[in-house]
Amino acid sequence: MHQELRENGRHISRKRVERLMKRQGMQARCRKRFRACSKPEIDSKVAENLLDRQFNPSEPNRYWCGDITYVRTCEGWRYLAVWMDLYSRRIVGWILGSSMEAKLVTEALNRALGLRKINPDQLLIHTDQGSQYTGGKYQELLKAKKISCSMSGKGNCWDNAAMESFFSTYKLENDLDDNSKILLNTWELQRETAYWIEGYYNRERRHSSINYLSPFSTKNGLVKTV
Template sequence: MAAFIGNQRVEHGVPHRVSCRVVGVSEAWFYKWRRRPDEPTKREVRRAMLEERIFHFFTESGGTYGSPRIVLDLWAENWKVSVNTVAEIMAELGLQGREPPRRRSLTRQGKRKAAPDLVNRRFDAVAPDVLWYGDMTEIETGEGKIYLATVLDAFSRRCIGYAMGEHHDAALVGGSLKMATATRGGRRDGTIFHSDRGSEYTSEAYNTLCDRLGVVQSMGRVGSALDNAAAESFNSLLKVEYIPRHRFATRTEARLKIVTWITGFYNPRRRHSAAGGHVRWRGVLTASV
C-alpha cells in the first residue's frame, strides 16, 4: 500500500496526503513504511520461524494438537513463547485441534458376577505394570465394522496390548491381554487390569485367562463411564485424532493403519496431559522423544 501511494504521486501527481485519505491511512503511517528497510526485522523473522514450527507440530500431530500441547513442543526446542501467543498464531493460520464426538458404548453387562472395583477412578501408578486398564471400540470400514480391544499401562499411558477382529467377544479382549503380558515378558502376578462390566470381561473364558496370567481383575460400576475414564479417553483420542482423517476400504487396511498410529505416534511421541504434557516411553518420563 505504501508503494501504491508513492506511485500515485510519481505517475499521476496525486499528493501523498490525498492518497492516504482515499485509502484510509494516516500520512504518519505512510512515511513510516516508506522509510522501512527492505530487509525484514529480527522480530518479523522470528515470527515467521515460529509460525513454521507451529504449523509443523500441528501437522505432525495429525491436525489434533491445540496450543497447550504445541507450546510444550516449542519449549522442548527452547522457544520462549506463551500459550496465548501460540493460540493467537494458530487462530491467524486457521489451525484448530479436533473436538471429540459423542461416543456410543459397546458395553453389554454380563450375567456372571463382576469383579470388585479396585481402582475407584484413580488411574495412576507409581511404576509400570502395577495397573493396566482397557476397553473396546468399533471402527467403520468399507467391509463393515471392525472392533479394537486395548490394554494400556496406567504409569506410562502406553498401549501395550491390542487386538482387532470382526466380533467383540471374549476371544478379542483375551487377545489384547495376551499381547500385553507378552510385551511385559510373560506372567504378571498381581498386576491389576481394570475394565467395565461388559460380558466379554465377565465371561468364564476371560476370567480363566486372567487367572492363568496372574492378572487381578477390577471393574467399574454399570453405566458409569467415569469408572473406566482412562480407557474411554484412549478410544476418544483414536476417534478424534486419527479415524476422522481416514477412510478404510477394508478391515485389513484398518488393522494396518491403526497399528501404525499406535506404534508410530501414540506410544512413542504423543504428549499426555495425565503425564504433565510429557512423553512417556517404556515407563520412563521424558520431556521429548
C-alpha cells in the first residue's frame, strides 16, 4: 500500500499509512505455507545445493528455481509446476496438470527454455528433492540441455524460499487457500492462473526483493524486463 501511494505521487510515511489502515479496519492478509510433498525415488540422483540461497543474481538466466504446488478443485486435485528467473522474479514457465508426474515439470521447463535464449554454461536450476526432479526424465533433460542442477537440503524449505513465497502469494491472492470458497473447475483455474501470472504477477505486482519493481519494470537504470 505504501509503495503504491508513493508511486502515485502521494508523499506519505509508512507509519501514517499503517495508522490510516488501522483506523479503517484494514490489514494485510497472512499467507499460509503450502508444499507439494514428494520424496526422492530409490536410487535417484540428489544434487548438491549449488545455489546456496543466492537468490539475487546480477543478470538474467543465471539462476532459475522451480517447484510444484497443489490446488483443490471441484474436479479433484490439480498441480501447478512453475519456473522462476531469480534475477527479476519473472515466471518464465508454468503448467497445470492432473498429476505430479515428472512430465509436468519437464513440460513447464521446456516452455521456459522456449521463451528464453540461455547460455547452458551459465544457467543453474534449483529445486527441492522431489521425485520429479531426482528421477530420470528431468535429469536427462538437464543433461541434454547442458544445464547445471542444484537441490535444496532434505526437508529444508528455506533453500527454495523464493518459490515458497511465490506459491503462498499465488494461493492467498487467488483465494485458493480458503476452503469455504466455491471451488473452481479445471478450466476456471487455468483461466484465473493464466491471468494472474501473465497479466498481473509478471507485469504489475511489486516485489520487495527487487526494490518494489515488477518483473517487467524499468526504473533508475535497473532493468527487470527480461
